[in-house]
Every structure is written in structure tokens, then in C-alpha cells.
Amino acid sequence: MTKVHTETIEALIIRCIDYRFVTRSRKFKEDAGLTDKYDLLTFPGASKNIHLLFDAIAVSNRLHKPKKIIIMDHEDCGAFGDENSLEDHKNSLKKAEKLLHIVFPEIPVELYYIKFEEIIKI
Numbered sequence: 001m002t003k004v005h006t007e008t009i010e011a012l013i014i015r016c017i018d019y020r021f022v023t024r025s026r027k028f029k030e031d032a033g034l035t036d037k038y039d040l041l042t043f044p045g046a047s048k049n050i051h052l053l054f055d056a057i058a059v060s061n062r063l064h065k066p067k068k069i070i071i072m073d074h075e076d077c078g079a080f081g082d083e084n085s086l087e088d089h090k091n092s093l094k095k096a097e098k099l100l101h102i103v104f105p106e107i108p109v110e111l112y113y114i115k116f117e118e119i120i121k122i
């Protein structure tokens with residue numbers, strides 16, 4: 001039987017699929033010194049349906065033991081429909097953080113909101 005590769009990485013990053021924010025979020029990760037040190041999950045809405053990602057998060061956690069989970073929502077997110085204000089995203093991100101703390105209590109969570117001009121830490 002082949003042994004599964006395991007190691008410790010800096011972060012698991014969860015962000016929306018939206019192509020408009022790929023370069024911006026990659027730049028953020030490079031600036032944060034995370035290049036090649038993170039697992040990446042992309043899913044429409046990022047924080048919005050975090051419960052659908054628990055199995056995938058568990059795999060990342062089992063294989064790579066990320067030191068933290070970073071959730072990145074973004075402005076003008078189609079997955080959020082009409083409830084798409086900064087306040088809506090803050091609420092969704094905080095709710096996702098609470099759920100993650102229940103299921104993965106050992107992993108700290110950081111929340112971000114990507115705007116077209118800047119990235120805000122929530």
C-alpha cells in the first residue's frame with residue numbers, strides 16, 4: 001500500500017469561483033508569503049454555503065494540516081443575489097467562521113472581503 005503524503009501547510013484558502021478576482025486574490029496570497037504554501041478550494045459564494053465544503057476541508061486538514069483557514073468573499077458576488085452588501089457578506093463570513101469553529105475547532109479562521117480596489121480584513 002502506498003503511504004499518503006502528509007505535511008503541514010500555512011493555510012487552506014476558500015474563495016469564490018469568480019474569474020474577476022483570481023489575479024487579485026493570487027496577488028494577496030503572494031504578498032502574504034503564501035505562494036505554494038496553501039490548499040485552495042473554490043466554490044460559488046465562498047462563505048455562503050461553507051457547510052457544503054466540510055468534506056473537502058476535512059481532506060485538506062487530514063493531508064496537510066493547514067495552520068489556518070482563510071475565507072475570501074468578494075463584492076458583486078452573483079452567488080449572493082440581491083443580498084450582496086458588505087454587511088451581508090460580513091454576516092455570512094461570521095456565520096461560516098462559527099460553523100468552522102464547531103467542526104474544526106483546532107484551526108483558526110481569517111475572513112476577507114475582496115473589493116475591486118482593495119481587500120478588507122473582516
Ligand SMILES: [Zn+2]
Nearest residue numbers: 016018045077
Ligand atoms: Zn462570487
